[in-house]
Amino acid sequence: MSSASAQLEQLARREYAYGFSTDLDTDLAPKGLSEDVIRLISAKKGEPDWLVDWRLRAYRAWRTMSEPAWQNLRFEPIDYDDIIYYAAPKPKAARSSLDEVDPEIRAMFDKLGISLAEQERLSGVAIDAVVDSVSVATTFKEKLAEAGVIFCSFSEAVRRHPELVRAYLGSVVPYRDNFFAALNSAVFTDGSFCFVPKGVRCPMELSTYFRINAAGTGQFERTLIVAEEGASVSYLEGCTAPMRDENQLHAAVVELVAMDEAQIKYSTVQNWYPGDADGRGGIYNFVTKRGRCAGARSKISWTQVETGSAITWKYPGVVLQGDGSVGEFYSVALSANHQQADTGTKMIHIGKDTKSTIVSKAISAGHGQNTYRGLVKILRSAEGTRNHTRCDSLLIGPDCGAHTFPYIEVKHPSARVEHEASTSKVSEDQLFYARQRGIAEEEATSMIVNGFCREVFKELPMEFAVEAQRLLSVSLEGAVG
Amino acid sequence: MLVIEDLHAAVGDKTILRGVNLTVPAGEVHAVMGPNGSGKSTLAHVLAGRDPYQVTSGRVFYRGADLLALNPEERAAAGVFLAFQHPVEIPGVTNMYFLRAALNALHRARGFEEVGPSEFLTLVQEKMRAVGMDRALMSRSVNEGFSGGEKKRNEILQMAVLEPTLAILDETDSGLDIDALRVVADGVNALRRADRAALVITHHQRLLDCLVPDRVHVLVGGRVVRSGGPGLAAEVEAAGYADFSSETGEISEPVGATK
Numbered sequence: 220m221s222s223a224s225a226q227l228e229q230l231a232r233r234e235y236a237y238g239f240s241t242d243l244d245t246d247l248a249p250k251g252l253s254e255d256v257i258r259l260i261s262a263k264k265g266e267p268d269w270l271v272d273w274r275l276r277a278y279r280a281w282r283t284m285s286e287p288a289w290q291n292l293r294f295e296p297i298d299y300d301d302i303i304y305y306a307a308p309k310p311k312a313a314r315s316s317l318d319e320v321d322p323e324i325r326a327m328f329d330k331l332g333i334s335l336a337e338q339e340r341l342s343g344v345a346i347d348a349v350v351d352s353v354s355v356a357t358t359f360k361e362k363l364a365e366a367g368v369i370f371c372s373f374s375e376a377v378r379r380h381p382e383l384v385r386a387y388l389g390s391v392v393p394y395r396d397n398f399f400a401a402l403n404s405a406v407f408t409d410g411s412f413c414f415v416p417k418g419v420r421c422p423m424e425l426s427t428y429f430r431i432n433a434a435g436t437g438q439f440e441r442t443l444i445v446a447e448e449g450a451s452v453s454y455l456e457g458c459t460a461p462m463r464d465e466n467q468l469h470a471a472v473v474e475l476v477a478m479d480e481a482q483i484k485y486s487t488v489q490n491w492y493p494g495d496a497d498g499r500g501g502i503y504n505f506v507t508k509r510g511r512c513a514g515a516r517s518k519i520s521w522t523q524v525e526t527g528s529a530i531t532w533k534y535p536g537v538v539l540q541g542d543g544s545v546g547e548f549y550s551v552a553l554s555a556n557h558q559q560a561d562t563g564t565k566m567i568h569i570g571k572d573t574k575s576t577i578v579s580k581a582i583s584a585g586h587g588q589n590t591y592r593g594l595v596k597i598l599r600s601a602e603g604t605r606n607h608t609r610c611d612s613l614l615i616g617p618d619c620g621a622h623t624f625p626y627i628e629v630k631h632p633s634a635r636v637e638h639e640a641s642t643s644k645v646s647e648d649q650l651f652y653a654r655q656r657g658i659a660e661e662e663a664t665s666m667i668v669n670g671f672c673r674e675v676f677k678e679l680p681m682e683f684a685v686e687a688q689r690l691l692s693v694s695l696e697g698a699v700g
Numbered sequence: 701m702l703v704i705e706d707l708h709a710a711v712g713d714k715t716i717l718r719g720v721n722l723t724v725p726a727g728e729v730h731a732v733m734g735p736n737g738s739g740k741s742t743l744a745h746v747l748a749g750r751d752p753y754q755v756t757s758g759r760v761f762y763r764g765a766d767l768l769a770l771n772p773e774e775r776a777a778a779g780v781f782l783a784f785q786h787p788v789e790i791p792g793v794t795n796m797y798f799l800r801a802a803l804n805a806l807h808r809a810r811g812f813e814e815v816g817p818s819e820f821l822t823l824v825q826e827k828m829r830a831v832g833m834d835r836a837l838m839s840r841s842v843n844e845g846f847s848g849g850e851k852k853r854n855e856i857l858q859m860a861v862l863e864p865t866l867a868i869l870d871e872t873d874s875g876l877d878i879d880a881l882r883v884v885a886d887g888v889n890a891l892r893r894a895d896r897a898a899l900v901i902t903h904h905q906r907l908l909d910c911l912v913p914d915r916v917h918v919l920v921g922g923r924v925v926r927s928g929g930p931g932l933a934a935e936v937e938a939a940g941y942a943d944f945s946s947e948t949g950e951i952s953e954p955v956g957a958t959k
Contacts, residue, residue, distance in 0.1 A: 647751060652788035655748050656802035656858065657776035657809065666801065670792025670841065 238462030238492060241327040245433050248305035254278060257405055260305045264374050264408075267381060277394035277404030284398045290561040291590040291622055294503065294530050295466070302468055304406045306433040308350055324350060327430070345370055347411045347427040349440055357411075359423065366422050368452075369414040373441055376412035383414055387445055391474040391511045391538070399470040399505040399532075403439045407472065410440035415450035415481075424680055426455040431491070431502070437468035444474070446481035448514065453484040455683055462492050462500065466529060470505045479514030479541065484522070486679055488687055491527035498557030498586070501529025508535035509565070512544035512573075520547040521564065522678045524687040529558060534592065536565030539573035539601075546575040549675040553691065554587025554619070563593035563624075568601040568634075577608040580672050583619035590622040599630040610640040613671050615664070665691065701726040701897040702747075702767075702866060707758035709739075709746045716742045718922035719758070724866075724915075727894040731908055732901045733933060734919035735941040740901045741785060743919070744870040747899075748782040749775050762866065776802075777809035779865030783855040783872045790842040795854065798842045799824065799861055806862060827860040830890065831883050849880045856887035867891060867898040873907035885910035905937035920944045 246263075248256055257278055261271045286297070308324060327350075345359035347370065363370050369380060376384050394404035411427040431438045446452055469491060475483050485508075494501025504527075510519035521535040537546030548564035566575035581589040595606045612621030625638055645667050653663035669676070669688055676684045702724040709717040716739045724730045734740050746753045747760065749772040760767040767775065790798065804814040815823070828835065833853050843851050852872055859867055872884050888898050888911055900913060908916070908930065916932040917924045918941070925944045926932065936944075 646788075648788045649790055651748075651750055651772060652784065652790070653798075653802075654772040655776055655782050655784075656798075656862065657773050657805040658801055659773050659805065662801070662805070666793055666798070667790060670790055673792035 237490065240434070241323060241432055244308070246305075246307045247303050247433065247436070250303055250435070251300040252278070252302070252304055252406065256304055260406060260408060263305065263307075264377070266377055269385060270377060273389070273394070274405050277401050278406075280395050281398065281401035281405055284401055286398050290532055290592075291588070291624070292530055292532065292559045292561050294559070297466075297468060297503065299402075301435075303433070303436040304439065305408055306436040307408075308432070324348075327432070345423050345425050347372060347425075348430070349409055349411070349427060350430045350432055363422070363425075367416045367419050368421050369412065370425050371412055373407070373410040373412050373443070376443075380412070380414070383445070384412065384443070387443055387474065387476055389474075391476060391509050392472050392507050397507060400472050400507040403441060403470045403472045403507070406437075407439045407441040410442045410471070411444075412442070413444040413452060413454065415444075415446045415452045417447040417478075418449045419447075420450070421452040424453050424455060426457070428457050431467060431469065435465070435467075437470065439469075440471050442471070442473040443476075444483055444485070445476045446478065446483050446517075448479045449481060450478070451482040451484075453486070453680060455486045455488070455680060457488045457490070457686075462495070466494075466501060466503050468503045468505070469528075471507070473506070473508040473535075475508075475510035475519055477510065477512050477514060477517035477519050477541075477544075480516045481514060482518045482520075483510060484520045485510070485535070486683055487521075487523040487525070488683055488690065489523065489525045489527050489531070490690060492529075493527045493558050494529040494556060496556050496585075498529070501558070502527065503530045504528035504532065505530075506533040508533060509538065510536070510546070511538045512541050512546060512570075514544070515541040515570070516543040516545075517541050518545040518547070520545075520549075520678070522547075522549040522675065523551070523562075524675070524679070524683075524690070525550070525552040525560060525562060526690050528560075531558075531560040531562050533562050534565050534594075536567065536594075537575065538567045538569065539575065539604075540569045541573075542570040543572045543574075544570055545573070547678075548575075548577045548579070548593075549678045550579045551582070551672045551675045551687070551691075552580070552589055552591075553582045553584070554589040555584040557586045559588045559590075561590040561592055563591045565594040566596070566606060568595075568597045568604045568606070570601060572603045573601060574604065575606045577606070577610070578674055579608075579610045580675055581610075581612045581621055582615065582668060582671065583612065583621050584615040586618050588620045588622070590624065592624040592626075594626040595628070595636055596626075597629045597631055597634045597636070601631050602633050604631065604634045606634075606636045608636075608638045610638070611671070612640075612642040613668065614642065614644045615668075701728075701763060702899070703759075703761040705759045705761075707743075707746070707760060708756045709742055709758075710754050710756050711742070711752050715756070716753075716922055717746065717758075720919070720922070720924055722917060722924055724897045724899055726897055727892075728914040729888060729892065729898045729900060729911065730915045730917060731913040731933060732899060732917050732919050732924075733903070733905075733936055736903070738919045738941075739922040740903075740919055741870055742922075744782060744785075744868050744899075744901055747775075747868055748772060748780065773805070773809075777806055781859055781862055781864030781867045783852075783859055783867065783869040785870040785872070785874065787843045787846075787851040787855055789844045789846075791844050793842050794839055795842050796824065796838040799858060802858070803861060824857075824861060827857055831857045831860060831887060833857050848875050849877070852876055852880060853883055856884055859887055860890065863891065865896050867896075869898065869900045869902075871901055871903060873902055873904065878906075881907055882910055905933045908933045918944055 257274050347357040491502035519537045546566050552560045554560045579591045583589040704722040707720040800820045918926040
């Protein structure tokens with residue numbers, strides 16, 4: 220074997236910069252799940268009866284369901300009785316403004332490179348910060364309120380806007396949708412809520428930063444974004460977790476609703492702890508994300524950069540209900556070390572003249588296994604629909620794998636569905652060419668991989684695109700040298 | 701500048717170079733000619749440090765130091781440039797970005813300041829005019845979808861921007877029309893300086909009409925079988941390589957294209 224590929228093989232070695240944990244005084248629920256635990260969570264949050272009932276119905280449904288087995292993933296069985304379902308940093312005192320955010324939490328976010336102090340942050344991005352089970356701070360609330368935009372933690376939305384939450388909760392992802400969605404519906408603790416009223420363009424990017432801190436816990440957040448007629452919003456989420464030898468479960472649900480001519484752009488940079496070079500530890504990331512283009516000519520666009528987690532299982536999809544609505548999915552998924560990803564999308568075409576675009580870029584390195592799984596479903600009602608899918612895999616080193624499972628169901632003869640796929644390797648020729656020009660092997664690898672992902676990165680908001688490129692370089696660090 | 705002593709090299713268990721001796725003094729341009737399979741490209745790749753080629757014996761000195769001890773990027777930093785016979789495509793990486801990354805990598809390695817985007821743009825535009833390169837190609841991905849001629853022009857542009865001390869051109873002239881040949885020749889001529897040198901590898905004499913070399917070496921069967929002045933190129937063109945095969949001595953079987 221040539222030295223270049225031998226060096227590439229060492230791609231497994233990578234540094235995780237967010238692996239620290241913070242010593243917070245944390246309020247924990249007892250281990251395991253029961254109706255009592257759900258009532259406890261609900262009581263801690265002071266929830267109304269309808270929500271407790273909904274949780275309990277979800278829990279009962281969950282108990283009749285079993286873990287899905289169709290995915291192309293191998294992992295140790297999850298012991299659902301060994302997980303703490305609620306962990307909240309204890310507030311030192313009731314806080315009324317951001318200035319009163321616990322200094323330790325503030326320091327933790329500073330260390331993550333996210334300042335919760337508004338004046339110091341990148342202007343134009345409002346942040347909801349979620350630690351373990353609760354939201355600890357939301358910035359720019361007043362400024363957003365002036366525009367009529369509601370952006371707050373899910374718990375606060377339940378208290379202050381119960382009618383909105385009740386109208387849309389579970390309307391896109393019903394609790395019976397799948398095993399992990401049912402679990403989330405039973406125990407979800409916090410997350411972000413966003414409501415953009417009719418005709419309003421949200422004046423700034425909204426973002427949620429999710430942080431798992433406590434040990435032995437799972438994170439089950441729920442995000443709900445509603446854009447009314449003609450409204451538009453761009454939302455970003457980022458995630459990190461400490462390095463631990465045990466696996467931690469993250470099972471989130473995200474629901475998006477877009478009315479007539481509304482647009483929602485949802486971007487994710489997922490960097491949960493991926494486990495060490497030998498595959499110990501890391502987050503199990505089982506996530507259900509779906510958007511509903513309820514109105515005519517509405518548009519929902521998912522962009523994801525998945526570099527973290529030991530296991531990734533997620534298929535952000537769009538239900539294209541409104542005539543002329545548009546769904547998009549742009550994805551970069553990196554599996555290095557012993558990481559495994561089974562990810563893709565579902566585009567369900569119901570309305571006439573609906574259009575979807577799927578661009579998936581999968582990168583496998585080390586012993587990583589990367590699976591694209593995508594469903595394009597065109598119902599009998601969906602006249603004149605179009606889908607274009609492009610699915611590229613890049614292999615780095617001899618021990619990784621790339622797999623593609625496209626599912627296409629077409630019930631209307633007028634549909635135009637295109638699927639393109641390719642698999643390539645970072646070639647010795649490319650590396651040598653760059654090195655001959657003086658570019659060191661590590662930088663050259665990173666350049667080639669970033670080039671491969673460019674189509675997706677250009678869909679990300681500016682700050683995120685830079686972050687994503689940096690993250691990819693860090694994740695590939697140690698590839699050589 | 702470059703001293704090659706009894707160089708033997710192989711790919712796997714196939715020996716290709718069988719004792720190459722060659723000296724290129726500073727300030728000179730030398731041509732290496734030879735039939736297909738004679739080891740011309742292997743020589744170029746060994747000098748640049750390409751992986752599957754193993755040096756089994758012999759030495760190469762570049763400005764007095766052991767060239768073979770350096771990895772490819774160190775050789776580049778030392779001023780060695782290889783214009784590829786088959787330039788490689790890098791999808792998604794723009795030509796402009798790639799070239800600036802290369803120039804700045806060389807600058808960093810040499811302890812110089814990096815070149816900022818606007819300063820670089822000025823530099824590249826000047827060089828692009830010199831090689832007659834279409835501006836649009838700079839914002840396209842490296843060599844992706846370029847015609848054969850555009851790829852070669854791009855190599856010459858890179859050479860012009862990176863200003864190597866030792867330029868090695870591996871059959872850069874193959875498949876080019878006369879105008880493009882002129883660009884290659886001008887590119888090499890523009891770099892001529894007392895402290896630089898070039899090794900131009902070619903199959904045909906055509907390029908050497910535009911680019912008069914100081915010396916011509918004929919490589920057959922993995923060895924330099926004849927060296928001479930610029931006139932040797934014309935002699936080779938007229939007589940073909942067959943006459944030289946007899947001079948290869950102990951090589952019992954014909955090599956490459958003559959097989």
